[in-house]
Amino acid sequence: MTVDDLSAFRVLPVVTAREVDATVRLARALHAGGMRAIEITLRTPEALAAIAAVRESVPDLLVAAGTVTSAAELEQVVAAGVPLALSPGCTDELLAAAVAAPIEFIPGVATASEVMRVRDAGLRVSKLFPAVPLGGVAILKGLAGPFPDMLFCPTGGLTRDNFRDFLDLPNVVCCGGSWMVSDKLVDNARWQDIERLAAEAMAVS
C-alpha cells in the first residue's frame, strides 16, 4: 500500500461493529458518500463476521482491521484476508509479527521513543493515538522536527470541525475518526446523514 493510497483515504472511519447487518448498511452509506476505506475494530465478538460481510457486500471499499493488539489477532486478520491492520499501540511481539506478515500494518504511537521503534522496524506510517489528548496538531508539528521521514494517521478526538487542521499538516497522510459512524447515527439508521458526513469528509477544501 503506497502513501498515495493512504492519502486517498483522507479519513478512515473507525467502526465498532455491534451488529453485522447494520455494519454492512453503514459501510454502504460510507461508500456512497465517497469513502474509500473503513476500519473495523476487533473490539466486539461480531468484528470478524462484520469484516467478512462488508468485504463481500461492498467490494470496492477497502476494509482494514483495527484494534489489533497481539500477534494472535494479527494472524486472525491475515486469515480474514484484509490488506491493512492498525493498532492503537505497538508491542515488540506485534511489530515483529507484522513486519513478517503479508499485510500492511500501521502501529499506534504516542511518544518519540515509540516513533523511533516503529522506524527501526522499517515502517514509515504510524497512527498517533489518542491524537487530540496527546496534543493534536501541536504534537504532530513537534514530531516533524526529529522525524521528517515519518508520516502519521492521527486518530482519537478528531471531529468534523477539526479534522481538516490535521489533514493540512505535511506529516499527516490520513486521519481516523468515528464522528460519522457514531452509535447514535447507526442505532437510529441515519444512513443518509452518515452518507452526507462521509461526503463532507471526502470533499477536498
Ligand SMILES: O=C[C@H](O)COP(=O)(O)O
Ligand atoms: O477509540 C477511538 C477510535 O479509535 C476513534 O476515536 P474517536 O472516537 O475519538 O474518533
Ligand SMILES: CC(=O)C(=O)O
Ligand atoms: C484506536 C484505534 O483506532 C484502534 O483501536 O485501532
